[in-house]
Amino acid sequence: GAGVSQSPRYKVAKRGQDVALRCDPISGHVSLFWYQQALGQGPEFLTYFQNEAQLDKSGLPSDRFFAERPEGSVSTLKIQRTQQEDSAVYLCASSGTDRNTGELFFGEGSRLTVL
Amino acid sequence: KNQVEQSPQSLIILEGKNCTLQCNYTVSPFSNLRWYKQDTGRGPVSLTIMTFSENTKSNGRYTATLDADTKQSSLHITASQLSDSASYICVVPRGSNYQLIWGAGTKLIIKP
Numbered sequence: 001g002a003g004v005s006q007s008p009r010y011k012v013a014k015r016g017q018d019v020a021l022r023c024d025p026i027s028g029h030v031s032l033f034w035y036q037q038a039l040g041q042g043p044e045f046l047t048y049f050q051n052e053a054q055l056d057k058s059g060l061p062s063d064r065f066f067a068e069r070p071e072g073s074v075s076t077l078k079i080q081r082t083q084q085e086d087s088a089v090y091l092c093a094s095s096g097t098d099r100n101t102g103e104l105f106f107g108e109g110s111r112l113t114v115l
Numbered sequence: 116k117n118q119v120e121q122s123p124q125s126l127i128i129l130e131g132k133n134c135t136l137q138c139n140y141t142v143s144p145f146s147n148l149r150w151y152k153q154d155t156g157r158g159p160v161s162l163t164i165m166t167f168s169e170n171t172k173s174n175g176r177y178t179a180t181l182d183a184d185t186k187q188s189s190l191h192i193t194a195s196q197l198s199d200s201a202s203y204i205c206v207v208p209r210g211s212n213y214q215l216i217w218g219a220g221t222k223l224i225i226k227p
Contacts (some may be wrong), residue, residue: 004158042204045157059214065147091158099179103149 001055004107006092011057012113013082021077021110025094032075033104034067036092049075082114117142121205127224132195136221138188138205149206150179153220156174158180159204180186192223200225 005024013019025032031050035043036059047058051072060067064082069075080085088109093104119140128134140148147166149152151159163172165188172179176199191215192199205218 042206042219043215045214093158103161103164106160108158109156111156113162 002093004094004105006029006107006110008110009108010113011113012115014115015083017082018080021079021090021112022066023075023092023094023107025073025078026041026096027073027095027103029105031055031091031095031098031102032069034075034077034094035093036079037089037091037109038101044083046077046090050053067091079112082112084114087112095108116209117216117225119205119216121203121218123221124219125222125224127226128195129212130195130197130225130227133193133202133224136190136192136203136205136223138190138218140186140188140205140207140216141205142209142216145183146187146208148179148181148188149208149215150188151204151206152175153202153204157197157200162203172178190226193195195225197225197227 007022007088013114018083034046037043042067047057047067048055049069052069089109091109093106095102122137146206147164149163149164152162153159162177163174163183165172178195181188202220202222204220206215208215
């Protein structure tokens with residue numbers, strides 16, 4: 001596609017529910033990143049993929065967070081047993097280089113609200 | 116400590132006027148500095164990426180400067196338009212690391 005596409009744009013979950021957020025990067029982009037952005041804050045790094053390999057997941061806040069990119073294209077961020085502190089905008093970004101210093105193209109984000 | 120600080124925190128100007136936003140960083144080692152524009156409820160959009168050797172870079176009405184000696188950058192917006200209302204965020208990667216250090220942003224409001 002023309003840009004990074006994320007879905008759903010908005011998700012409301014009851015505490016304890018599992019959620020899955022999808023990211024469709026720009027076609028051909030090697031690198032894919034997930035960020036968590038709390039209200040009024042800058043995005044915080046969660047995890048990084050180069051093709052299908054998850055090279056860094058050090059930013060995932062707990063073992064309830066899991067990300068995958070099985071075919072090196074679409075990625076899914078899954079949050080199990082959601083808690084109120086998980087409420088945030090989850091941003092996906094992709095980059096055409098494999099050196100992770102290139103320009104990042106962000107999606108519109110998925111806004112998660114946990115009640 | 117690796118930090119990126121921006122000023123002012125917020126700014127209100129009249130349409131058509133110019134403005135300059137500031138960014139100071141202490142990230143080391145330094146490889147590049149990025150300015151992003153983020154509209155409310157939208158993802159960040161890249162305005163410029165400046166490497167160590169670049170002093171000035173323009174993108175339409177946006178001009179970014181970089182002084183790697185003083186570790187300062189500025190973003191100058193010329194002839195502001197209502198659509199320029201957004202948060203402008205200064206971002207510095209930690210060396211070649213892909214983990215980005217984000218500034219808190221400057222919230223710019225353009226009034227007619």
